[in-house]
Ligand SMILES: Nc1ncnc2c1ncn2[C@@H]1O[C@H](COP(=O)(O)OP(=O)(O)OP(=O)(O)O)[C@@H](O)[C@H]1O
């Protein structure tokens with residue numbers, strides 16, 4: 001692996017339209033350029049919407065890991081162009097969306113810029129990010145904390161539809 005490629009963790013979510021198809025296409029779109037190489041992709045999990053308007057549809061969520069030669073803002077622009085392709089609109093904060101792509105980490109970069117905050121400021125408390133991430137990277141650490149511990153401590157594990165089943169299978 002070339003040293004000018006940086007490992008980045010991306011979280012994808014969809015709760016409108018053909019959710020599974022949208023996520024599958026978004027993964028292809030995100031790696032459809034030589035500057036972005038796919039390392040791993042998590043299973044897709046169904047989750048209850050956390051925050052936002054009452055009664056919005058369940059999400060499908062997943063995490064992917066890439067190696068990229070794009071800079072962090074170039075990667076953000078790329079993620080936003082893939083959102084736009086899937087007709088993402090921003091009307092209500094945390095409201096329903098066809099596609100959301102968040103950058104969870106970009107290498108070890110830590111910054112507070114509201115345009116691109118890294119690591120993502122709410123990732124550590126979101127089971128819908130931590131859980132699929134854990135499935136593909138069980139030893140991952142976020143801001144000094146193993147994500148397995150963050151997941152145990154986070155209040156919204158019950159937002160994951162089949163969490164108990166996955167626990168029984170020893171996956172969580
Ligand atoms: N790590 C990050 N990943 C993606 N967007 C970010 C990040 N940090 C800051 N942003 C900014 O957040 C803005 C709003 O993003 P978006 O509309 O996807 O928020 P949201 O999905 O509704 O909520 P949340 O940020 O809680 O996931 C984007 O325009 C982007 O500039």
Ligand SMILES: Nc1nc2c(c(=O)[nH]1)N=C(CO)CN2
Nearest residue numbers: 013047048049050059094128
């Ligand atoms: N279950 C779930 N809830 C959410 C999600 C999401 O992807 N999944 N995204 C949000 C804002 O990014 C707010 N709430």
